[in-house]
Amino acid sequence: MKILIPIKRVNDYNVKVRPNQGNTDVDLSNVKMAMNPFCEIAVEEAIRLKEAGKADEIVVVTIGDDKHQEQLRTALALGADRAILVKTDNSVQPLDVAKVLVKVYESESPDLVIMGKVGIDGDHNQTGQMFAALTGLPQATFASEINVDGSKVEVTREIDGGLETLSAEMPAVVTTDLRLNEPRYASLPNIMKAKRKPLEEMDIESLGVVVEQKVTTLKVESPPERQEGVKVETVDQLVDKLKNEAKVI
Amino acid sequence: MRTLVIAEHNGNSLSAATLSVVEAAKKLGRDIDLLVASNSCESVLEAAKSVEGVSKVLNFSHEKFKNEVAEDVAACVMSVSNDYDFFLASSSTSGKNNLPRAAAMLDIQQISEVTDIIDEKTFKKPIYAGSCIATVQSTQAKNAITIRTTSFDKANENGGSAAVEDMSVPETESRKSGFVKNELTVSDRPELTSADIVISGGRGMQNGENFALLEAVAGKLNAAVGASRAAVDSGFVPNDYQVGQTGKSVAPNLYIAVGISGAIQHLAGMKDSKTIVAINKDEEAPIFKVADYGLVGDLFEALPELESKL
Numbered sequence: 034m035k036i037l038i039p040i041k042r043v044n045d046y047n048v049k050v051r052p053n054q055g056n057t058d059v060d061l062s063n064v065k066m067a068m069n070p071f072c073e074i075a076v077e078e079a080i081r082l083k084e085a086g087k088a089d090e091i092v093v094v095t096i097g098d099d100k101h102q103e104q105l106r107t108a109l110a111l112g113a114d115r116a117i118l119v120k121t122d123n124s125v126q127p128l129d130v131a132k133v134l135v136k137v138y139e140s141e142s143p144d145l146v147i148m149g150k151v152g153i154d155g156d157h158n159q160t161g162q163m164f165a166a167l168t169g170l171p172q173a174t175f176a177s178e179i180n181v182d183g184s185k186v187e188v189t190r191e192i193d194g195g196l197e198t199l200s201a202e203m204p205a206v207v208t209t210d211l212r213l214n215e216p217r218y219a220s221l222p223n224i225m226k227a228k229r230k231p232l233e234e235m236d237i238e239s240l241g242v243v244v245e246q247k248v249t250t251l252k253v254e255s256p257p258e259r260q261e262g263v264k265v266e267t268v269d270q271l272v273d274k275l276k277n278e279a280k281v282i
Numbered sequence: 283m284r285t286l287v288i289a290e291h292n293g294n295s296l297s298a299a300t301l302s303v304v305e306a307a308k309k310l311g312r313d314i315d316l317l318v319a320s321n322s323c324e325s326v327l328e329a330a331k332s333v334e335g336v337s338k339v340l341n342f343s344h345e346k347f348k349n350e351v352a353e354d355v356a357a358c359v360m361s362v363s364n365d366y367d368f369f370l371a372s373s374s375t376s377g378k379n380n381l382p383r384a385a386a387m388l389d390i391q392q393i394s395e396v397t398d399i400i401d402e403k404t405f406k407k408p409i410y411a412g413s414c415i416a417t418v419q420s421t422q423a424k425n426a427i428t429i430r431t432t433s434f435d436k437a438n439e440n441g442g443s444a445a446v447e448d449m450s451v452p453e454t455e456s457r458k459s460g461f462v463k464n465e466l467t468v469s470d471r472p473e474l475t476s477a478d479i480v481i482s483g484g485r486g487m488q489n490g491e492n493f494a495l496l497e498a499v500a501g502k503l504n505a506a507v508g509a510s511r512a513a514v515d516s517g518f519v520p521n522d523y524q525v526g527q528t529g530k531s532v533a534p535n536l537y538i539a540v541g542i543s544g545a546i547q548h549l550a551g552m553k554d555s556k557t558i559v560a561i562n563k564d565e566e567a568p569i570f571k572v573a574d575y576g577l578v579g580d581l582f583e584a585l586p587e588l589e590s591k592l
């Protein structure tokens with residue numbers, strides 16, 4: 034079985050991102066970048082499937098500029114076999130990411146596509162579902178458990194009311210949620226080895242996808258700050274404030 | 283052109299989230315139709331047509347809708363898409379699952395988690411765990427939007443008298459997935475995203491049994507119980523308790539955070555609450571920066587005392 038993992042380069046989740054001076058975009062100039070945490074979970078799951086003898090090849094793909102090689106190398110160091118960089122200097126919105134992934138899917142013919150449920154930057158939560166729609170593949174989003182059984186994959190999903198289990202014929206698209214696994218760290222020898230693993234590059238134009246900015250950003254602002262409140266000394270004071278000042282109980 | 287709202291329900295009642303989406307839809311100034319895909323669910327249809335502001339209820343009834351599969355819902359949307367230039371759902375796990383699938387089939391770049399509708403092409407949405415708010419503009423003729431329900435009021439549940447139109451249910455072209463089972467959390471507490479008061483516990487709770495302390499306070503206040511990611515990851519409570527960037531967004535009148543440090547991802551899901559209380563033994567905890575009332579102390583003493591004084 035072959036697994037395709039689309040990964041995304043985003044800000045390190047510990048960094049608080051701020052608007053730029055002109056409020057035209059976010060300021061990422063000195064921000065530490067990393068692999069999207071949900072994509073790390075996707076890579077980890079693929080490696081576990083390979084370790085369990087259920088998968089034999091893991092291909093990672095990302096769409097972006099040359100700097101995105103870093104995240105591909107990280108994925109290779111973790112255990113992916115091959116990497117593809119679809120090169121573009123423009124920001125690509127989820128629908129176009131999905132269209133590019135369709136091209137990669139067609140040339141790679143994987144049995145399973147595992148991706149993050151959401152990028153922690155744009156907070157869209159769309160790409161997997163869109164990719165599934167465009168390929169006509171079944172989708173199982175927000176996975177907290179994946180069981181591959183022959184030609185089927187059974188996925189437990191985290192939904193608002195609790196958990197739901199779906200079964201899908203492969204090829205299928207699965208997007209990861211937080212509880213799926215705890216990703217490992219790459220070891221130093223594996224980081225060295227990853228440098229020799231194949232990383233193929235192609236231009237987005239060569240895939241015939243026309244990237245459009247169908248949604249443009251007019252302004253990026255900080256949200257209104259909350260005023261820091263007061264400390265109360267006792268539970269009695271707290272109850273009093275809630276009853277008589279805030280009037281919420 | 284009209285606005286189509288995908289209704290959410292549990293097979294029994296219409297979700298409060300849908301009322302907020304209808305209210306948001308009113309800002310687009312079009313006739314609003316509700317798409318209800320259900321297993322001939324009379325109570326949901328009845329509720330749908332009573333929502334103030336709804337013109338028409340599109341009744342897609344079929345046994346397969348007993349459990350919702352994105353492929354089926356997207357096919358319903360596609361079957362009526364010509365009449366609409368706006369497609370709305372809430373940013374619940376259901377809306378997030380269904381709407382992007384339909385949007386891609388319509389070649390629409392969706393706009394997610396909208397918190398404000400400025401005009402029919404211009405929207406506000408949080409990005410980067412709520413640390414920035416982007417104003418975005420669509421250049422598209424048709425748009426698909428998920429609504430962050432905590433940012434909008436609820437449309438009146440009564441006062442509407444929409445016509446119910448029976449629709450022919452489209453075949454889902456070669457659907458390759460199927461429902462296996464549900465393990466829904468049973469609780470007699472109010473629902474987290476629509477409760478007036480929410481009390482959440484974090485890693486400081488130490489284990490699942492100790493959540494009984496929170497439950498006791500919640501009982502007195504008729505509050506919903508939530509949690510941080512750390513508490514869910516540690517198995518103290520089920521996944522559907524998680525509040526935050528990648529869990530649920532809540533904005534109750536009162537939010538009480540207990541044994542929660544206040545990581546940006548947690549704040550992203552609750553900092554729009556009207557009044558915030560933090561109980562934490564570390565006076566430097568970042569949660570105090572957003573709290574209206576902070577109590578520095580041991581939660582194992584504070585919670586029983588709080589319960590006894592309510």
Ligand SMILES: Cc1cc2nc3c(=O)[nH]c(=O)nc-3n(C[C@H](O)[C@H](O)[C@H](O)COP(=O)(O)OP(=O)(O)OC[C@H]3O[C@@H](n4cnc5c(N)ncnc54)[C@H](O)[C@@H]3O)c2cc1C
Nearest residue numbers: 039040095096126127148149151152155157158159160418
């Ligand atoms: C200030 C600002 C505002 C923006 N506003 C909007 C907006 O309103 N609408 C809009 O469409 N875009 C917007 N963008 C662009 C957006 O942030 C992303 O560049 C792009 O939309 C991808 O989104 P995502 O990763 O959040 O998608 P998601 O759907 O959240 O991503 C889920 C998964 O898709 C895969 N994936 C995503 N991107 C890639 C990639 N490049 N290569 C490989 N796999 C990938 C990964 O597996 C990822 O985990 C904005 C950007 C900025 C900076």
Ligand SMILES: Cc1cc2nc3c(=O)[nH]c(=O)nc-3n(C[C@H](O)[C@H](O)[C@H](O)COP(=O)(O)OP(=O)(O)OC[C@H]3O[C@@H](n4cnc5c(N)ncnc54)[C@H](O)[C@@H]3O)c2cc1C
Nearest residue numbers: 484485486510511512526527528529541542543548563581
């Ligand atoms: C991709 C990603 C997504 C995430 N999404 C979310 C999300 O949606 N929601 C979310 O919550 N987190 C999310 N997180 C995790 C987040 O970064 C924090 O790790 C998490 O919120 C910490 O939970 P906590 O505050 O319960 O635990 P901790 O940070 O460990 O804090 C525990 C607190 O309890 C206090 N405490 C301990 N004992 C006592 C006592 N006896 N009495 C009083 N106080 C006590 C301590 O002082 C401390 O402040 C996400 C992280 C990532 C990387």
